[in-house]
């Protein structure tokens with residue numbers, strides 16, 4: 001899965017889609033994930049990163065990442081090749 | 082778990098709708114409520130299970146005192162009568178009785194409850210369209226004020242009075258146009274079309290019943306104090322007319338209940354905390370009307386109030402837990418809670434405030450809140466803005482003290498325990514959680530259905 005190329009992501013958790021003019025807010029973990037996606041990290045790498053950096057477990061990360069990616073799709077912030 | 086790792090929270094992303102007012106939630110809603118009075122929500126759930134209703138004794142007594150003060154500082158003779166149907170758990174009724182309330186009942190069952198609680202018969206007001214002969218006989222023997230709803234009741238009561246050789250104390254319920262529509266005209270006798278006078282004439286000229294009062298209950302969740310002023314004028318007009326025509330003193334005017342609580346009605350833009358009138362506003366309207374109606378000092382009637390929801394709603398909370406989260410087909414988040422509309426009847430007409438019971442970051446998400454029933458109608462809130470709740474997190478539903486603990490249904494699940502948060506700093510179980518035995522107690526199994534064999 002890839003994020004839209006020209007998506008603007010600020011360090012304070014604001015996301016702007018210049019193509020549509022829509023803005024979004026993300027919480028710190030959401031921001032962490034978006035930055036990794038922007039850097040071209042794979043889903044597996046992100047999963048691993050979350051497990052290493054946060055007090056959580058595999059099932060929770062699995063479930064929440066799935067949901068978060070679905071939301072990104074829903075909000076049309078991704079492109080699939 | 083390593084301490085170096087950061088705290089985890091579910092990742093969230095939400096569209097920002099700039100320029101649009103958010104009509105669904107208020108900021109304060111996200112503020113966690115970890116304690117009620119001094120009691121920890123978590124401990125309450127651990128001790129009494131989830132979900133559980135809790136009622137704050139302090140809030141009940143303070144609210145009562147506030148209402149009493151608002152009226153008594155404006156009018157000398159005021160008497161509250163606790164409306165049993167609003168919440169008739171005996172411990173709750175007795176708090177009101179300890180504060181000095183009479184009882185107001187609308188069925189033989191409620192009447193028996195009030196008697197059993199120890200309320201003297203002449204302090205139990207018997208309202209409602211359905212009083213059986215047995216109910217009426219009991220009320221007559223106990224000298225309870227009987228509020229007559231219709232002519233059939235008036236005639237029957239007259240027959241019973243003759244039969245028992247007693248003179249029952251009665252009032253009539255009057256309905257009227259107070260500028261609030263739809264008008265409640267199904268209970269009592271109409272003021273504008275002369276029915277009320279007709280009933281009064283029949284009672285006084287019949288000379289078998291003692292007319293001691295006039296009653297109205299103009300609606301419920303009323304947001305307009307001026308409607309009460311109109312009602313108080315109209316009842317006063319009847320009382321003064323009775324004095325003039327029959328030289329008969331009417332002892333009391335009973336204004337019923339109906340004051341809005343601090344809940345938020347569905348579809349209203351602003352929270353009830355900001356829009357519901359205060360007791361002072363209702364008291365000012367009613368007392369001014371009575372004082373200006375033209376009574377002489379010695380003829381001023383006792384003012385009775387049957388306030389229900391406004392006295393108890395804020396004292397009640399429902400504590401519950403999150404069962405699951407899911408994403409709906411259209412992308413909305415849904416949270417499934419362990420309490421449904423069967424124990425929160427009032428969710429059909431209020432947007433109850435729901436707070437998380439644990440600390441969160443300030444990030445929030447719009448969510449639909451469903452109950453646990455396997456039924457499509459089981460929606461607690463169509464739309465709430467809350468932090469990312471996860472399975473087993475706790476929530477606090479506010480302002481559920483009125484009608485839920487009487488209109489609740491045993492359906493699919495057991496009804497929860499009810500706990501009083503005492504002023505003594507202790508919790509008191511006032512209604513146990515239901516059990517399978519409670520529910521099956523009244524079932525009867527015919528002999529031929531006792532056994533079966535499934536191959």
Ligand SMILES: Cc1ncc(COP(=O)(O)O)c(C=O)c1O
Pocket residue numbers: 164167185208209298300301302337338339340387388389390391483
């Ligand atoms: C006759 C009567 N009195 C008092 C009440 C209590 O009303 P509320 O809870 O709106 O104050 C009711 C409720 O409908 C009622 O029917």
